[in-house]
Amino acid sequence: MGTSAERTGLPDTEGISALPADVPAWRVLLSYVRPHRGALLAGGVLSLATAASGLVLPLVVRELIDNLGSDGPVAELVAAMAALVLINAAIGALGSYVLHRTAESVVLEARHHLIGRLLRLRLSAVERHEPGDLMSRVTADTTLLRVVTTDSLVGGVTSVLALAATVVMMGLMDLTLLGVTLLALAVAVVVIGLVVPRIHRAARHAQESVGVMGAALERMFGAFRTVKASGAEDREGDRLRGAASEAWRASVRAGKWEAVAGNTGGLAVQAAFIAVLSVGGARVASSAIEVGTLVAFLLYVYYLMPPVNQLASAVTQYQVGAAAVARIQEAEALPIEQLGPLPRATDQPIPSPPPRLQPTGTTSAPAAVTFDRVSFRYDPELPVVHDEISFAIPPGGMTAFVGPSGAGKTTVFSLIERFYEPDTGHVLLDGIDVQAWSLTDLRAAIGYVEQDAPVLSGTLRENLVFGAPGATAEEVERALRTTRLSAMINALPDGLDTTVGHRGMKLSGGERQRVAIARALLRRPRLLLLDEATSQLDAVNEAALRDTIAEAARTTTVLVVAHRLSTVTLAHRIILMDAGQVRAIGTHRELVTNSPLYAELAATQFLATAG
Template structure:
């Protein structure tokens, strides 16, 4: 194992371990069916344990010359009933297990989608996907082959032990020595299964992350002729997962033969000692046959219980990884007590600007805001400016000045380090996040397009939008051609990540999606970064149209898109260095004049 892998394994061992009580919440919603399964298990165990006694009665009756037809009939009934009960129990267990997996995946998906953005920054996507997929699958085995096989096996073991002890204490003593030896050997090995299983699941998560990384960047990898290197990286991760799985397999392979040898030895001893006792008249043939049948009812459930214990250990290792996700606080868990919720934006194409009314407060206000990403240096320093309602404010400056970070703070993807951001005069930390974001339309710099249809992408922000509204917003951003050029119309596929669209079309689709929700404030991060001159002009006209009814805060590298903004805020190294209109800044700000000169906006 590599040093890095060893360190990861050490961190895994130091994590919180969970026990059987941690399974209770996962089974709580299925307690009705589980109660039926428990009853079926008890009845089935009783039917099985009665069979050796009936067999003894048949043998003894035949030896004494009595009729045994009734006993044989009862024995057949018990055999058939036991098989039917076992089949029904197994079906109900499988159904419950599938339900547990479904519920867990649903909860995990909901929890993962509500984690703070900082968690996505720090964790690998593939590992999180592995917890939803591979780890939850192991919970199925915990329910079907773990908990209930342990319970059922325990019932059978106790019943068989009592019956064997009553039939012949001496034979029971002979049996107990061999069985106990096999059980101890199995438990000693099985105790290591949990740690090894967790390690194997962790390696699978790392392998999934590596594959996800390679597939996501497939075009870049091919263009860089890096297929072999990336394949080697995936192979390395897969090899680590293989090695971890092999360690589990080796341990499991040792448990079976060691336990079986001890049990078979006890069986041979019972045959030898029992035969001698039959010969000297201490017990009857019927007693010996019944004892041997009880021995099988003891040994087989013990073997099942041991395998169930190993399954349980593997499942608990996976459950630890699942519980780690559930223990992560979701976004908003540490919010201040929420004030009255702000009204949510609807689907309507026009909404009154935020901040209007009696208060006269700015739509957005940054008051001495400071911020730095976790573990990194400060990004913003004492940023102060206001965005009046119904106006356009542009953020410009060199790359890394902190422009996009300001939009992330408004959306509360991250919390301000110092200072305050206000919406219509209220600290955004005093607003419920859903109410805050209902007032904001946010278009990212690299706005994602979801795999699916054009209609599905547009309705992401407005699930109740009509086709007429969809076409109207496509017209606003000069994107109607996507629907018109295909006979499928709004149901045309856009491909994984929008690969069937151009870069400019993906950007405009993201803007259309945001406009459709009708928020009073638009946050646009480089809205024209992927547009040619023609589409940039069309989008500028669309922005001009919506700006009449909304407040806009725009991050721009192309100053041509914001020269007519009501206010331009110039940022440099996380600080506001100038504020004004285009004409004012070309005269008062050296940095802005330099940016404008490079883009041929001033001579």
């Protein structure tokens, strides 16, 4: 059947919930494995059965040695030994497979859950973290859950039980030799206890170093052309090699302490073997025990090696896993968007979902936008971006936002989309605070073309229908004609199935911008936000797009951040912003006459960029 994630392709968070960042690592691990407790129990039982079948073997060996001296049956005991060995191997193989499969399932669901969280992160949270480091938490950190699930949780429990059973069997044979064995093991416990904190610190540093390296790689590939054009390959290479070297040093440091802990257990067992052989030999010589008993006891000492090593590995791997869990919890503790209305929203009725595309092909009613004394800053330490700005935009038509760089024009769009929340005041859509809208319904009503017009890795078709996966072939073709992309796509061997490369590197700046515009138009939005949508277009394509925007403004509310006079003059109204405030509102003719700032922009910035 598979999990719900396998059936639907959506992140499967069943059985896993976000826990506070200060929750102990073992509780987080238990939350991951709880949905798989049945499979883990089966794997643990098989592991215990493997250990139990191994504990019987020394008893058969003792009987065999005793029979060799008394002419007792031998063939049957040899056959029993062979059968025990085969059964032990078969049960051990099955148990290892069950545990490995379960551990992979734990990693899968942890990744599904973390991916679901990261996709819902607030924009401000993403901007404060390196994307490469967040990627590392989904890939490298979650991978460590595989080992910690089998080695630490199941391996730790089974090794303790196997160790206890072995010690009981040894005690039934000879308490003196048991005391010698436990003394050697106690020394190992003390050494491992001293090493464990060092393993945790080194493992955490190693994971953080891997995250830094991932961030450096993302930084380099994110601006690959700039790196090459600037001749900065060697400098970026030094940065990457430095990050890789630091990750190596941290991992080696962790490995050093893991090696100390792991070999301490083995050394203790070997010391116990030598001590038991010496003391046991003396006891055999004094006739305190039989030779068969000594041989069986030595076999039990030998059988201590796997559970002792496994227990030492469980302790060390738990420290590694705890470091990874801490980083995963840090990512899960980042603030996420709330899909429903926000608690601090006004007590206005929650709107029904906005109408979608009608069968006739017409868009639903255009939206009205109002800013009511909105103040906002990106961070408490940063300057104010909006200082109690207010304006009202009626449904339909085109409104242009103009002003010097840094005036807060793009931030208007971010507040409408609810990428950020205003510090004070209200942003209203159709007279209802956007915080009272379901986030899904709000963004379904909006088409947005960002300033840098990002294009995702994949095909042109995938990019075009990214915001409207149900778009028909006719609608796609109409959008291509509108944005003057038809000729370019017809010239490509694979047409719409042509791959665009990482961040659309195979497309020109103007082509990426037109793809982004076509993507927004395919949504047939009630509100269309265009942030400098013509900045990378040539004169011919810009003129065509202006006609498209003018046509869209008849049935949709269009808001444009514009720096070109040819675009600004088409607007039904212009909102002039400067230093976080609205300085003037009016048509081009009115503002040229009544606003010295606008007249200056029209005579310098607009005309310069338009010309």
